[in-house]
Amino acid sequence: MKLKTAVIQMDIAFGKPELNYTYVERKIREVTSHGNLDIIVLPELWTTGYDLTRLDDIADNGAETSKGLLSKLAKEFRVNIIGGSVAKKTEKGITNTMLVFDRDGEVQKEYSKAHLFRLMDEEKYLKEGNEDGLFLVDGEQCAGVICYDIRFPEWIRTHMIKDTKVLFVVAEWPKPRIDHWKTLLMSRAIENQCYVVACNRIGSDPNNEFGGKSMIIGPWGEIMAEGAEEETVLFGELEFEEVKKVRKTIPIFSDRRTELYKL
Numbered sequence: 630m631k632l633k634t635a636v637i638q639m640d641i642a643f644g645k646p647e648l649n650y651t652y653v654e655r656k657i658r659e660v661t662s663h664g665n666l667d668i669i670v671l672p673e674l675w676t677t678g679y680d681l682t683r684l685d686d687i688a689d690n691g692a693e694t695s696k697g698l699l700s701k702l703a704k705e706f707r708v709n710i711i712g713g714s715v716a717k718k719t720e721k722g723i724t725n726t727m728l729v730f731d732r733d734g735e736v737q738k739e740y741s742k743a744h745l746f747r748l749m750d751e752e753k754y755l756k757e758g759n760e761d762g763l764f765l766v767d768g769e770q771c772a773g774v775i776c777y778d779i780r781f782p783e784w785i786r787t788h789m790i791k792d793t794k795v796l797f798v799v800a801e802w803p804k805p806r807i808d809h810w811k812t813l814l815m816s817r818a819i820e821n822q823c824y825v826v827a828c829n830r831i832g833s834d835p836n837n838e839f840g841g842k843s844m845i846i847g848p849w850g851e852i853m854a855e856g857a858e859e860e861t862v863l864f865g866e867l868e869f870e871e872v873k874k875v876r877k878t879i880p881i882f883s884d885r886r887t888e889l890y891k892l
C-alpha cells in the first residue's frame with residue numbers, strides 16, 4: 630500500500646486565527662485538486678503562531694473551531710489529515726495539541742506536546758501533555774510528535790517499539806538551528822528505520838525567524854523530498870513494505886539489549 634502524502638510548508642499570520650483558517654482551507658482545496666491524496670500534514674500552532682502572551686484570547690476553545698474545519702475537509706476529500714497542532718483551551722490550561730483526522734473526518738488522535746521549549750517561553754503559557762502520540766492511519770501504526778519533542782530519542786523510541794512505520798513531526802523550528810532540525814530528523818529516521826514526515830513553517834514573527842526545510846525521509850534515511858525556505862508543498866509516497874524490508878536487513882529492534890540500558 631502506497632500513501633500519497635502532501636506536506637504544507639506555509640507562513641502563519643501572527644495571532645490571527647481567522648486569516649490562518651482561511652489560508653489553510655484554501656491550501657487544502659488546492660492540494661487535493663492535484664489528484665488523489667491520502668495524507669495531508671500541517672505545521673505546529675498554525676492557527677495562532679507563537680503569539681503566546683495573547684493565547685488566553687486567541688486559543689481555540691476545546692480546539693472546536695479547528696476540529697470543525699479539518700474534519701469537514703478530511704471528509705469532503707476522503708483524506709487523512711495530520712492537522713499540525715493548535716493552541717487548545719481546556720479547563721486545566723492551554724495545550725499545544727496535534728489533531729489527527731481519518732478519511733471520515735473523525736478525530737483519530739489528540740496529542741499534546743510533551744516537552745515544552747523553554748527557550749521560547751512555552752512553559753510559561755502552555756501545559757504539557759502526558760500521553761503518547763500513537764495513532765492509526767488507514768489501519769497502519771503511526772506516531773506524531775511536536776517540534777522540540779524530536780530532541781528526545783527515548784520518547785520517540787517509546788513510540789517506535791510498537792511497530793510504528795511513520796513518524797509525523799510538526800514544527801515551528803527557528804532558522805538559526807535548522808541544521809539541528811535536519812540532523813535530528815535524519816537520525817530519528819535511520820535509528821528507527823521509519824518514514825519521517827516533517828512539516829516546518831516559514832516566515833517570521835516578532836521574536837523568531839523560521840527555517841522551513843520540511844522533509845520526507847525514507848526508512849533507509851534517504852531524503853525523498855525537502856523544502857527550501859519558501860512556501861511550498863512537498864509530495865511523497867509512503868510504502869509500508871519498505872519499512873519491513875529495512876527492518877529485516879538490519880534487525881535493530883530485535884538486536885536491542887534493553888537489559889543494558891539504564892535510563
Ligand SMILES: O=C(O)CCC(=O)C(=O)O
Binds near residue numbers: 778
Ligand atoms: O529545539 C529547538 O531548537 C527548537 C524547538 C522549538 O522551536 C519548539 O519546540 O517550538
